[in-house]
Amino acid sequence: MLLLVVEDEAKTARQIRAGLENAGFEVEVAASGEAGLQAALRLRPDGLIVDVMLPGFSGLALVRGLR
Numbered sequence: 706m707l708l709l710v711v712e713d714e715a716k717t718a719r720q721i722r723a724g725l726e727n728a729g730f731e732v733e734v735a736a737s738g739e740a741g742l743q744a745a746l747r748l749r750p751d752g753l754i755v756d757v758m759l760p761g762f763s764g765l766a767l768v769r770g771l772r
Contacts, residue, residue, distance in 0.1 A: 711741030
């Protein structure tokens with residue numbers, strides 16, 4: 706199962722990624738709203754974990770755009 710983590714804090718993104726990979730998930734990380742949108746459209750992940758406050762545009766705007 707592929708998960709996309711959209712998180713602008715590098716340390717937090719690494720911790721989330723490590724935990725999810727240890728649980729058996731395949732994980733991709735994006736560091737901004739725009740990068741997250743592009744990755745989601747390109748990768749078509751099974752799930753998203755999105756920070757609300759992102760550079761570019763918010764995580765809420767990202768999720769609304771994908772819906």
